[in-house]
Amino acid sequence: MNPTTRERLATGITGLDEILHGGLLAGRTYLVRGGPGTGKTTLGMHFLAAGALRGEKVLFITLEEDEARLRTDAAQIGLDLSNVDFLDLSPGSDYFAEVQAYDIFTPAEVEREPITNRIMEAIEQVAPVRVFLDPLTQMRYLATDVFQFRKQVLSFLRFLTERNATVLFTSESNAVTPDDDLQFMADGIIDLAFDQYGRNLTVAKLRGSDFAGRSHAMKLDRRGMAVFPILAPHEHHVTFVHATMGSGLPELDRLLGGGIERGTITFLSGPTGVGKTSLGLQFIKEAAARNERSVLFTLEEDRDMILARSDQIQIGARAMLEKGMLTIEKIEPLQFTPDEFAQRVRLEVEERNTRLVMIDSVSGYRLSMRGQDLVSQLHALTKYLQNMGVAVLLTVETAQLTGDFRVTDYEISYLADNIIFLRYLEINGELHKAIGVLKKRLGDFEKTLREFEITGEGIQIGKPLTNLRGILTGTPTWVGQAG
Amino acid sequence: MSATDRLLIVGSNARNQDLLAAFIHRLGYAILRADTLAMLTQLLDDAQPLRFALVDITGFDAAIWECCARLHARDIPLLIISPRQSAAMRQLAFTHGAQTIMEKPLVMRELADAIRGFMQAAPGDAG
Incomplete structure (x- = not known):
């Protein structure tokens, strides 16, 4: 066994680390799932900020929100992302203004190569210990079919973990495009949800480690995310x-x-x-x-x-x-x-x-x-x-x-x-x-x-x-x- | 590469034209480009030597068919690109000289095969 595989990375959220029995196992991949507004990006920001605070190299790959806005959002909940490297792959306003829309080829054929190149360059350049990719499901549009997507994601995650990165990635799933494939690929799954009693967090899978099951109460406020593990008196x-x-x-x-x-x-x-x-x-x-x-x-x-x-x-x-x-x-x-x-x-x-x-x-x-x-x-x-x-x-x-x-x-x-x-x-x-x-x-x-x-x-x-x-x-x- | 090896790409979406131009360039062919009907008419009036034409009819009015007919009259093979295929559109395309019709989005590998096929088989245009 590689001695580093037992190393754990604190997520920056005390309650979550307690549920994970000490944090995320290093060098693994974790899927953060949940509907809109459930706190997926916030969790990722905590994860990166915690790493940056320890002096680790950390990389935020965003495919949806732009870097400036993410930095502002993080500052509003008191998270310091000043030492976080960003790879901003979100579409700029020029995409709309300059009629950059195209239909001659599929996005998979046009975008995959340049995006892949940019990601690889960033990874080689930053050599991050922690990577947060939000949302990975955007990459679905870069694959011509389900098989290609699965193969590409598996290969990409392996590319990252072979470089000793611990990867947190989010998914946006719905009934039409479920994310079951990603759930199988990830080493761990954190589900975020909202029901009549409030927000909750569930760790659904954690390869190589025990964890506290069941749904735990979670809160999102001006200090970011807080998780309250179910009290286990024993x-x-x-x-x-x-x-x-x-x-x-x-x-x-x-x-x-x-x-x-x-x-x-x-x-x-x-x-x-x-x-x-x-x-x-x-x-x-x-x-x-x-x-x-x-x-x-x-x-x-x-x-x-x-x-x-x-x-x-x-x-x-x-x-x-x-x-x-x-x-x-x-x-x-x-x-x-x-x-x-x-x-x-x-x-x-x-x-x-x-x-x-x-x-x-x-x-x-x-x-x-x-x-x-x-x-x-x-x-x-x-x-x-x-x-x-x-x-x-x-x-x-x-x-x-x-x-x-x-x-x-x-x-x-x-x-x-x-x-x-x-x-x-x-x-x-x-x-x-x-x-x-x-x-x-x-x-x-x-x-x-x-x-x-x-x-x-x-x-x-x-x-x-x-x-x-x-x-x-x-x-x-x-x-x-x-x- | 002689001027007779050039391909003409016709289309009203500049981004599509950019992508197509880059793609054809990677295949090793030179292009002439017409992003408007006026540019296309000018190219035809100038009797520019051409080997093969790819025409994306999206965004053009019926006048595009007249231009296609003029290309066909010069024995320039025509590949028509359209967002969707209907019997009426196919009839119009073939009537005005199309040899092949491809539906968007194109698969790069198939397009590359088609272009290579045309470039190797087409008799050339002396202009």
Whole structure:
């Protein structure tokens, strides 16, 4: 085996390199497929810019858009193509203005030779490590028939790879002229598409290497292309101890048998307005006191609202923000796909050493994310956080204020390692709140409920409500009370 | 190469004429070129010596047939080039002296064979 065949070239798109398990194998040919506007040229620009940044010789062969426009487009997405060599084979305006159209011979007979000569000259002159050819399907018009095209392309790709170039080429296919032939010829295929949930990227083939299958979310914006690999929790793991993290409230810690553990998922369940977010903030406050960083992704309430509430109950979120112990990020509806969101969470965990992640709330997550099968997505995200030793708080809203007890209205309770529930109670015509623990996977917990109150001094938790019966019905009675 | 070895190429599309001229030049023959009917009429009036004529009728009016007839009257073999073939056009072409009709786009190899064949077989025109 040639020792250089294992060398990989970074594409310049972090998420794509992750999907490709490190990048494109050098000296191979790759087909980028997709309809108009799916980002084929953008991907190629990233690929060339990444090479140029490493000081490699790179060549852009364009058969469609002209060099000046491509350079402008690249600059607009922040890519530096100043060290990229261009071979511009796009038709100039003079083709139209000077009636250069002809019909006496086929384009294949007229153009093939001069174009081939220009390409060969450019390759010999630049000796590129990376070549991007956009779109190769234009060369179809330079062949008299399908057989000739296939033979010419194979020969051309071999010409490039024999000179140690790694080649990325695009195709424009449609029902009339499919690009199946190119798919067979290429060593790798990257499919770009757009569906109702947004843009996506799929690696369909990669000779000589493993890769992450399935469709991955992709974004094109003013910074170019970003790819968000599907989160595979089993690929992420750190060694950690399931140490207990206290809440800072002795009564709550007693309920929880000391607190919640690192690497566990805790549901904060209850009806609207009962205090789920405030309870979560209490854990965040205590984490900050231990110099542990938290992030709160709020999918319903605005950041300012949460800060104002935190001021009222002495959580001190603003001070935590200033010290870098907390980030509150508002996720706007339909702003992210689940994988894009997961990428943000990963950034927090892997680069900012975040130890506690709170997602407020599960119903907000379901409403805000673009995509399908959101329960599986949430499952993958929380399992990832578990594997990374991060404590997860998920607020789960139940529809009913009182009455029949349910932890969650969604089929997700299997995810929970710990379930803390908050309830409204009506006692003697007065509205009260109670807190209890329904489940704790690691360790024992208090089986009784306690009164829960949010005051100007903070969260107050009372003594166990041992003299009440029927609490889960929402209308408990005192022991010994008549009726 | 004598003047009698020259080919006449007639066509209204300058790019087509350029390509044809370059192609024939590569085959080793000299050409005379007429891009308009007026140029063609002038060449015929001047009685330029010619061996063979390729006439692309695209873009010309019916007057092109009269010129073809004048070429034929001088025993200059005629190859008519047309974008599509119809029975009426073929009849017109043969009536006005065409020996062969080829449809565009031409296949270079076939055209080269045809030109060589004509150049070797044609009796020559003393003008």
